[in-house]
Amino acid sequence: MLKKIPTSQVRLGMFIQALDGPWLSHPFWKTKFLLGDASDLEALLRSQVPAVWIDASKGVDVVAAPQGSPVAAPAPVSAAAVPPPVASVRVPAGAEMEKAAALVNRSRQQVMNLFGEARLGKAVDAEQCLPLVEEVASSVARNPSALISLARLKTKDDYTYLHSVAVCALMVSLSRQLGLDEAQTREAGLAGLLHDVGKMMMPLEVLNKPGQLTDDEFTVMRTHPMRGFEALQDGSAVPASALEVCLHHHEKMDGSGYPHKQAGEQISLLARMGAVCDVYDAITSNRPYKNAWDAAGSLQRMAQWNGHFDPRIFQAFVKCVGIYPVGTLVKLHSGRLAVVVDQHASNLVAPTVKVFYSTKSQMPIPVELLDLTRSTDRIVGREAPGDWGFKNLDEFWTQADKH
Template structure:
């Protein structure tokens, strides 16, 4: 039997069926569980959530029984912006800082679980099932925890998606990029997880696109491109029919192809007309797209991708783009660079206080035109006695397995 009671009347032993208000003000990543932890009860009463729904058939009843409350239908989702900001408890994954090598191994597992979850979510959406954003929150938190342990690991691995799983893993990658960018821009934890959820769901509208167009291996015709341009609106409509979907996720789904000069779509909005999260979404979406192998186009290397994006005047918000570069680095993980010594190296990890001096793995001599024993250098250390003089195109050198050099700690 469902009952709506004031949060102040909730006691241990009750089965929580739902919490009223925006999910961003909720102290838990889940609902529908027996409240048996005093700390959880304390967090709930401090959260600002006004009312709770309990199921008296699965847990303790309210005291005294509220005879006037008949079993109602589940409450409609509230899409108002949050007035209470409260960070949720972390999943039991640990968020202590980790090295690139340590986090890569965990990030692989996160990506595998994320891929399965997103495939299920998107395929159900294609079949017409309404999206429940609450079910996405544990996935967002797991991605966010990996990014917090090491900002580069999962983001760099997600770039290595195949053409076949691009649609699904692109959403995971944009989720991770949005979380990292939100933290770089100083957004609070509630807004950061909102950004992550928006990134995860931003391309849902592609599930309404014809598969022969979505997965076409060649260049789209004008007619096919016109069809694909409908995916932001279709995504907005699909999310709007779901439950617990915040306004920000709706907005990013609809506006991530807008440009600050007003030349984007679907609304040709410009500048401040585009929300901050949608301006963030535009940068994250494009970066992951052009650095990934897609059905109709091979990936660009990450450093040259940033250089090209910087030249697209009017496309991105300059302040957001500058913050994004600080997230991924001037020379992102996996970038092939040439050192002053004439050696070639691949970037392993960023130095937060020295963007032009990352940790690299040296492996080739341009003077001898031969591979050399690999060596890891922290270019920010005085003892390194070397520095980056420019980036290189792996294709020019014929390097086919460059990614193995940064993925494998002892390579």
């Protein structure tokens, strides 16, 4: 049975069905959960949430006072009586692939609908985006490589929509790497999802042009941050941070970006983060006018673009995606070739790989999953799949693996 109660009456053991007030002001990513952690209760009581809905059939109920008696403070529930809270435990990338693939498919349609309404001139309601941001954040918490890598495989037709989902995921991962709190991380994810909404105001023949843009066409495209900013200003529940990222994700640290040629600390933290996430996903994806660069090579090129990115943020970003991102073809010291299938949380040069080919015999070998943190073998360099004639490497890491 659902009941709405003041936040002051909440106690351990209650099942929270919903929280009143804007989602961005909530202390939790989750919206439905059993309140079993004392720190979560404390956070809720300290928050600005005025009231909550509880489901008494799934948790403890409000203590009823006898008629005519003063209401006594509810007795605390013993820790033993409360099931432990469900935490996001990091899982192998292969175990997250199936969930991440389903999320990519759902998010494509959601963002298509959102952007379609924006193209028709309808105001953007940020609160409608928040459940998707929460789903993305949950997947990233379980394993960031799965969703980020799958979103990179978008087709040229899907680019505009899935680019926003990918940047959302990258922003969430980068926020956590930088130590931002969950409220800031939530706003970063929302900003990533909405950063390119201005492209919906661009002429379709320019947006989807299969070749390089002319100078005049590029001048038109350079208006998309301002057009997006104006559209989001007319929307509801869009935080200032999302407006900043939308308007300034094409600024550069040396002041040579657009639209306002901001430099250094003039660019907000989230906009500097957005610049890195936006460029990385753009250059590692197939676009109407350009084929994707490989992920590891893209990081190497980005590192050489002096004056473009905040060095501290870029270093944190590399830790998020890895020196050898998922899908990278690498050569091992043993002479074998392997595909990176997962990152190690603390060792960037020793990911988990699938070994499948011997350069010595020039022949395929039985596929072997190898955690390089537990092996005497090591990576000696990256290889270009085209140089070896490999055209199906994605199947080595996109398949769900629950073992």
